Each structure stands twice: as C-alpha cells, then as structure tokens.
Amino acid sequence: MRSRFTAFAVGDVAYLRASWHPDTSPAELELDPDQRWYRLDVLAADAGGLFDDAGTVEFRARYKHPDGAGSTNELSRFVRVDGRWLYLDGIVSS
Numbered sequence: 001m002r003s004r005f006t007a008f009a010v011g012d013v014a015y016l017r018a019s020w021h022p023d024t025s026p027a028e029l030e031l032d033p034d035q036r037w038y039r040l041d042v043l044a045a046d047a048g049g050l051f052d053d054a055g056t057v058e059f060r061a062r063y064k065h066p067d068g069a070g071s072t073n074e075l076s077r078f079v080r081v082d083g084r085w086l087y088l089d090g091i092v093s094s
Contacts, residue, residue: 001057001076002040004087008061009037021079021086036064043073053080 007015013029020026039062048055055078062071076090 001042001059001078005037005040005059005061019085019087021081021088024087024089032065034066037061038064048078048085054078055085 004016004019006012007019008031011031011033013031017025017029041060041062042057043060044056044058046056048057056075057078058073058075060071060073063069073093074090075093077088078085079088080086
C-alpha cells in the first residue's frame with residue numbers, strides 16, 4: 001500500500017500498472033500532474049500476512065490541488081500472485 005501511495009505521489013505510472021492485478025487494471029492510467037499527494041494514514045489492515053493470499057487495507061490519503069485540498073478514503077483489496085502483492089480493487093468513500 002505504501003509503495004503504491006509513493007508511486008502516486010511521484011507520478012510513477014509504470015509502478016502503479018506493474019502493481020495492479022491484470023484483471024482489474026485500467027487500459028489507460030493518467031495522473032493529474034497538479035495533484036500532490038502528501039500524506040497516507042493506514043486506518044486498518046486485515047490478513048495480508050506471510051501465509052495469506054489476500055488482504056485488505058483501509059486508508060486515507062490526502063492531497064493538495066490548485067482547486068483545493070482534499071482526501072480520499074478507500075478499502076483496498078490485494079492478492080498475492082506468484083509471490084507478489086497486487087492491488088485488485090477498492091471501495092472509495094468520503
């Protein structure tokens with residue numbers, strides 16, 4: 001989760017695509033260059049340990065934009081594929 005947040009913060013689209021499950025990855029991914037992600041708070045995590053094949057992370061990420069500051073909350077699902085954790089999908093809330 002933290003590595004994907006960092007990729008959003010630095011605009012690393014290649015890493016985001018590589019860490020996204022191919023079944024749910026969007027055909028195109030374009031980040032807003034004016035949106036600056038600056039804080040990640042992990043609120044909860046379930047499973048995702050050494051012997052798990054799936055897990056969830058609930059987080060709040062904060063950003064600044066010329067139109068104003070804001071945050072996004074998400075409950076993300078991750079799955080382990082060939083030893084690597086991949087982002088599957090998430091439920092975004094306010």
